[in-house]
Amino acid sequence: MPKWWWRSSKKERNNEHHLMTLFATERMEDYVALSLALVILILVLVLH
């Protein structure tokens, strides 16, 4: 397997503790989840 294909991230190599979330706060993640759920709901109701 070529090295570039499975190159680990810098953080991983340093083996630092890090919490893996994309969002700065839990609240922000909640709002994104709510927005996506709303989009899904609208699409389901429109498509069916």
Added chain:
Amino acid sequence: MPSNKALLVIKTIPGILLMLAIAVFTRGASDFGFPQWPGIEAYFASNEHSQKFLIDILHLNYILLSIIIGMLIRNIFTIPAWAVTGIKTSSLFIKLGVILLGSMYSVVDVARLGGTGIIIVSVFVILTLSFTLWLAKKADMDPASAAVLSAGTAICGVSAIIAAAPAVRAKTTDVVYSIATILSFGVACLFIFPLVGTLVGLSPHQFGVWAGTGILNSGQILAACLTFDPETAHHASVSLKTGQIYNIIRVIFLPFVVLILAVFTTRSAPLEGDDININTSLWSRFPVFVIGFLVMVFLTSFGLLGQTSPPSPELIFIRKLYSWFFAIGLAGLGMQISFSELRRAGGKPLAVGTAAAVFKAVGALVVVMLLISEQP
């Protein structure tokens, strides 16, 4: 900047595809129009001996297999750089799944399950919180460290620790030790809970009550319930339905417990200028995604998503969608479990946290076996 956000969204795609690939490998691709690949679980089920030992006893179904594969990738190969951003969305998938899971309940279900749930969960939150704080005091832990650990054992694991940490002015090391302790116990629960549940003969509903009360972390409750009582296109998981209601009740307790812990640490080790604004603290810690779950319950109850029995095409589609969101999110959860981080757990936090978690798990099992009926 919009272009940066668009770039970030694009960067999540490879990681999401990796989580999806793991989920498809274990769960099968028939939902995507490829019945030729029934999933690795189907291969275990095709042999009588592996079916009996791996699936019936060890409950090694697609959920547990996805988590194990994720853990192996993280700990043997490490996560590839191109997938890191996408894997960070795993908790978003789980939250999105929980919101859509609301379509499985009616208001009557929530009231029936929630009535008993509020009593059991509040008793266990208070008992575990008191027990952890008492044990931490006996072990001579500092108040902030004790407070984050007790939030993790009493409420919902990692999220509770993160929410409580700034309120109790915990040090980064307290947070790391507490998270490592909670996650270590959670990983053990994934395997032990379904096994014990089978050995003592719990029904799916009883298992949901036990897992929803006794397991510390939300993602692991979900995984254990789906491991014990897997969801299929023709069978809605009773364990998941019950366990998730208990989990949501527990999550709702979070802001109140954070506030109590903030008061406890302020009194134990006051600093100049300490004051607690109740309104700001309660709302700022409230997990707002729960509102989405409740909205889904109302929409389903009032027939806005079609009839519930037999389920409408809208409900069938949403049910399939959330089970895939859970499968993707839990594959990502496996990739978030790092053995090197778990090894950081040690000393007093590990001893106190494990004692509290075992106390809660065993206590919840006794209560379930004595008081909870087999059917909801």
